[in-house]
Every structure is written in structure tokens, then in C-alpha cells.
Amino acid sequence: MPGGRLTHQDRRSIAAGLAEGLGYAEIARRLDRPTSTISREVARNGGSDGYLADHAHYSTERRARRRGPVPPPPESPGPSAAADAHGREPEAVHGFAEEFAALMVANGLPRMAARVLARLVTTDSGALTAAELVRGLRVSPASVSTAIGYLEGLDLVRRERDPRQRRERYLIDDDVWLRTWLTSARTNAMLADVSRRGAEILDTATPAGARLDRMRQFFVQLSDDMAGGPTAAVFSDTLTVLAALVHAGTPRTADQLAGALGWPLERVADALDSAERHPDIADPVSLRYDESGARTVTARPGRLTPAQREALGHP
Template identity: 65%
Template sequence: MPGSRLDDEDRRRIAAWLTEGLGYAEIARRLGRPTSTISREVARNGGPGGYRANHAQQATERRARRRRPGAPPRAPAATDAYGRDAAAVLAFAEDFAALMVQIGLPPMAGRVLAHLITTDSGSLTSADLVRKLQVSPASISKAIGYLEGLDMVRRERDPRRRRERYLIGDDVWLRAWTASARKNTMWADTARRGVRIFGAGTLAGARLNEMARFFGRLSANMAGGPGQAAVNDMLAVLAALVHAGEPLTAGQLATALGWHPDRVTESLRNAAGYPDISDPIALQTLESGAYSVTARRHRLTPAQRQALDGHRRCTPD
């Protein structure tokens, strides 16, 4: 039961699941306990690589006997070099790792990141991590490679000991945020390329277009959005399409506006990626590769659009 003490059967399950390589968060979920309960239990009884169910049970019984009236006072908790409760420090690191796993990191990468963050120096060697986490060097190497891909960890050669140290800088979250924004931009660009291939009028093209808009907005919001000059260029391109009254290619827009083609391309990309700025006008990419504008559909009800379409058909040329 959650809140009750761990019993012998619980400890046997913990030992078996640790052998299988399960993390503290998953073990806690299976037992219906807080992750901190499992991390403290393992930390005070040999760590992930030395936990034995029978030894842990015996140690718990000894502690219970010492807490009875008339028993000698309990020995002080083990502390680290800074006088902090070592078990509490380890428990926090494992809780932090569980949070990282919940937001998408692989379990071992989450544990490595948590221990780097909670180490005062902000750096550890592979041997340090192997000792702390009781796992193989290959597992550490794989986790470090994953975190490097997210720009969250970097390597530094230790010339005195001729080995690498893994570091986490003060700007780790900024670098992770920037890397995530770049990936969102790649998603948006790929989706836009799909729209050009499948055609905006097809179901696949419409789906990809929504994907491009979503990731474009997400990337822009993470990056802080376009500057005022970029917004002015975007609105000028949309105004040009409204004024022309017919689809135009990027090359035709560049000629008409007297701009470099790259400037037009960037403005069209912003128009697609920031629909809230261009509202109530929406940019359309046609199968021919040309661009046109239309009203944002959510601004009008189906009945209003139908009435306006009928009015347009009845209006003489």
C-alpha cells in the first residue's frame, strides 16, 4: 500500500527489477510508491549495483530495533564532502532523472544529466559516472552521445589524466532551447517542401501545410519571433499579392518589389510561419509554385462564406 513501509516481498521485487535494468521511476510506479522512497531505499542499502533484498530487510529490522525505547541513539546519516545528507542528495538526483524521463529523455541519459547537474563541479569522467550509476562504460558512452546531440553536454580533455571529462555549462538550458528551435524549423521547412510536392489542394498537402504552420509558429515563438523589419517585409509581400489580384511566383514578386530573391523567400516563409501576424489574410502555395492570398477561414462562418460566394457570382463583371 502507498505510504506503508516496504516489506520483504517489495525488496525482492526491487532487487529483481534493478537486475533487469529498470530505473527508480519505473520501479516506483510498479510498486505504487514515490520515486524518492525507492531511491532512498537503494541508496542506503548498497546502491544500484550492490542492492540485496535480504541484506536490506535485515538492515531495516536492525534500524527498527535501535529505534525502540531504551535503544542507543541512531548513528548520524552519511554525508558528502559538503556535509549534506548523501542519501538525500542521491534521492534528489534520481527524482530529477525521473522528471527528465517524463519529458522525453531516455532513462540512462536522464540519470547522467541529473548527476552532472547535481555535481558541484558540473563535470564528471566516464569512470565517475560508472561508479555512481553502477552501469557499464558503454551505457555511459551512449547516454553522453545522446546528450551531445541535444547540445546539453560537451567533452573536454583532461591533459593531466589523459582522459575526457563531460561538462554541463551554465547555459545548458539556453543551448537545449536553441537546438529544439532549430529542429522545429527543420520540421516546418520539410513540411513546406511536401506542400510543394503534393500540392496545397490535396488532403496530404493540406495536412502538411498545417504541420508547417504549427512548427513554424513554435519555432518562431521559441526564437522570440521575427523582428519589426521582417514583419514589415512580410506584410509588404502580402500587400503585393492582394494588389496584384492574381497568383505570383517568388521571382515575379522580387522583380515587382525590386528586392533580392532571398528577401522575398524569407518574407514568404514568415508569412506562412506567422499566420497570427498576417491575420486575417492567409498565404496560399499553389501547385504551380506560385503564391496567392485568401481570407483566414476561421474569420468567417460557413454560412457567411456561402453568402459571399453567391454575391460574387451574382455581381456583373
């Protein structure tokens, strides 16, 4: 019956529908089931690309044996339920929330955290209490608490006290995705810095050092693409500092460069950092440090072959 548990044959029909490229709504119509039933079934059993009927049925039966004989949870309101004030069908909203959660799970978010996030995203206010999440998701308060803690750690949700009801609400801000983007950019920048130090320690002339240098270049580029890259002023300062080092011909410290150029030390430091982080700007030279920490410029690794360097008198 429409409200009962999915049978093995139902799951085979779902797998066949996915193989045909059908959407959840069409599969649900063929089985006379709510769309949310299909979306939940697929999401919890490998997603649309990894759904296997036999495995899904076996996994469901195994979970049922562990839980013991419990009544099935009530299905979400069907298509006949009244639309909300904006004319939206509850069935369609719930189906989208499940699809959104499934996508988050496929990208590494724990399932309960994904369901909580999806519920907040699809709520007009963008805010719900723990009790509302427990009722809406039909889960335990502990599950909601754990999911909220996880999402807070990612800076995806925040909590605030409702002074009228003396309880906390959990919110998702409109700029949450921008904050997440910038956090990712900072993480990539840190990875670039770590790999740069590793390349210096291992020496880029060795296979391990060269590998770390390529890693550095990758994360520098990725971080800059996300955060916007160096400004025009920093770009110009970088070229000036490199020109100064070429003209000097011998290593110079940041203090010496600042004195010679008549710049604040911070401006020189920013230009040197840009030269290290953006090898495309410094090409065809690259910065090198001596034991005192002074900088000099050398031909960028890879620009000249060993035979060419030897022919020029610097193997």
C-alpha cells in the same frame, strides 16, 4: 534490517505512503531506510504516479533470478555521513539526483543516460571522468559509454581531454538548456515546413490538406513562441509584400517583387517566408503558387463558407 533488501511489505508501505502524498524522505524515515533506497525503488518501478507494490516486488524478484545470486549493492551514505564543504548532506544530494533522474526517465530519457546526466548536474565542477561515473553509479564502463554517447547525440554533454591525467572528462555546460531549447525550436520549424509542403501537395481544400495546414500552424506557433517570433522589420516587410501582391492582382515571382519594390531578393524571400509561416500576419489572405512558382494572394481558407464564395462568383 535497514541495509537489507526491501520486502514485499516494505513495498506495500511505500505504495501506501505515496498514496498519502508523503515525500521520499518521510517514507524512508518510517521504514528506517535511506531516502535514496526509496527514490531508486520508485524510479525503477513506474515513478510516484505509477508505483504498484505487487508489480514492483514481482519485477525485482524476476530481475534477481535473471542475474543469479549476487550480493546487494552497498547503500549510499546515510544521514549520519559527514556533510561536504558547503554543509550539504550526501544523502540529500543523492536523493535529489535520483529524483532528477526519475523525472528525466518519465520524459523519455533512457534510465542510464538520465542517471549520468543527474550525476553531472549535481557535481559542482559539472565534469566527471568515466571512471568516476562508474564508481559513483556502480555500473559497468560499457553502460557509462553508451549513456554518454546517447547524451552527446542530444548535445547535452561534451567531452574534453584532461592533459594532466591523459584521460577524457565529460562535461555539462551552463548553457546546455539554452542549446536544447533552440534545438527544439529548430525541430518544430522543420516540422512546420514539412507540413506546409504536404498541405500544398494535398490541397488545403481537402480534409488531409486541411489537417496538414493545421499541423503547420501549430508548429509555426510553437517554434515562434520558443525562438522569439519574427522581428518587427520582417513583420513590416511581410505586410508590404502582401499589399504589393494585392495591388498587382496577378501572380508575381520573387524577382519581380524585388524589382518592383526596389528590395534585395533575400529581403523579399524573407517576407514571403514569413507570410507562409505566420498565417495570423497574412490574415485574411494567404499566399498561393501557380505552376511557374509565382505568388498571388487569395482569401484565406475558412474565412468564407462555400456558399459565400459561390454567392461572390468564385466557388
